[in-house]
Amino acid sequence: MSAWLPVAPCTPGDCAYHEDAVRPPLAAAALLAAGCAVTLLGALCAPAALLLRQAHRDRLIRGWARAVVRAFGVRLRVTGAAVPSARPSAGELVVANHVSWLDVPLLAAVLPARMLAKSEIRSWPVLGAVAALAGTLFIERDRLRALPDTVRTLAGALGAGSRVAVFPQGSTWCGRGAGGRFRPAAFQAALDAGAVVRPVRIGYRTPRSDAAGAVAFVGDDPLAASLWRVVSAAGLTAEIHVLPQVSAVGEPDRRALARRAQSAVANESANLPPSSVHH
Template identity: 90%
Template sequence: MSAWLPVAPCTPGDCAHHGDAVRPPLAAAGLLVAGCAVTLLGVLCVPAALLLGQTHRDRLIRRWAHTVVRAFGVRIRVTGAAVPSARPSRGELVVADHVSWLDIPLIAAVLPARMLAKSEIRSWPLLGPAATLGGTLFIERDRLRALPDTVRTLAGALGAGSRVAVFPQGSTWCGRGAGGRFRPAAFQAAVDAGALVRPVRIRYRTTRSDAAGAVAFVGDDPLAASLWRVVTAAGLTAEIHVLPQISAVDEPDRRTLARTAQSAVANESANLPPSSVHH
């Protein structure tokens, strides 16, 4: 097993479950169809979206990603630092803990970015070509020798002024406990490019409790099972807390930068008035 291939101790049987109120099957099925339809529509529109300027494309991505999350029956609550309407003047590395496939459209709804994804996605029907066209950066997670090339590619994208989103834990976690540590490779790219790092905290809740189990996509959990748990979980809210930027040039090395970002994600108080709440 590669050192870049961390495996969470989470399993579907232990972590992926929902104990709160559930939707009736017919209503849940309607949300499932709606969510998949909106996702597919966005994928089909990727070539046309590439013809737009960056500002208009970001606006379109935000609206589409927000609609995807809402179509699956999940409310979105955004708190924390204000996100500027324009891209930053230098590259920005967006980093977050990783619980679910929902993390990806949730980040895109607030901070549209090129994603760093496992290379297997490149061969997926329809989604693979769309991800490639959309500027996704791919990593061969089971080949440690490929890691330096990935870091150089990521640094090049950041150096060119792109915003890139990564999940530095390298695997999904159930959201309970400390989770995996932020691995430093992506942060080396930020150091090399003199980029900004934007930590964000993602949490899933219902009105009564933490709802990480409803959205957790861990281990060998089938995607279909995860989708069904999400649409059957009533009152589900996705909270994304945008934290202040960290300048990579102000940190002595990649490991310190990784620890600073993870500490911000894990510890910075979330008890702030929401900058926006979408119902």
């Protein structure tokens, strides 16, 4: 097992289910078609978007990502610290807990950024090309020797003033319970670049309950099955809580910085004590 390849105990059979109200099959199918269509439209427009200035491109990405989320039948609720209209002049490392594939467009809808993603995504149809055009930083998770190069690449992007989004848990977790600890490698890049860290908490709810199971994309769960659960869940709301920035300056090492960021996220989740997510 490498530092980039932690194993979550979550499995589709145990975690990926929805017990609240569901949409009729025809309505769910219409949302599935709409979501895929909006996603494909973004893929087709991605090359032209590269010609825009960064501020204009960010606005376009936010609008498209929000449209993707809404097309799949998910409402978006953003709370917490105010998100600046322009990107920070220094690099910013956005770190969030990881539940689902849906986390990616949700972050893009609030904080457009270059993503850190596994190298396999580069070969995915349509989405792989979109990710590459968007400046995704690809990592080889199963090669520990590649880790130093990944940290240097990430530090270089942050040092150049980019905003980079990372899911430091290293894998998706179902959202129930504590989840995985934040791996410290990405935080070393923030320290090397003198970048700030922006913790973000992602959660999902329906009107009557927590909806983590409806959106959980864990283990060997097929993407098609996950998509169907999302569009079938009635009244699904994604909650993005943006936390205040954490400065890397003054932290003794990457592990301390990772613990500080994870404590911030943990304290915003179901009143879990920070200690519950450090093991």
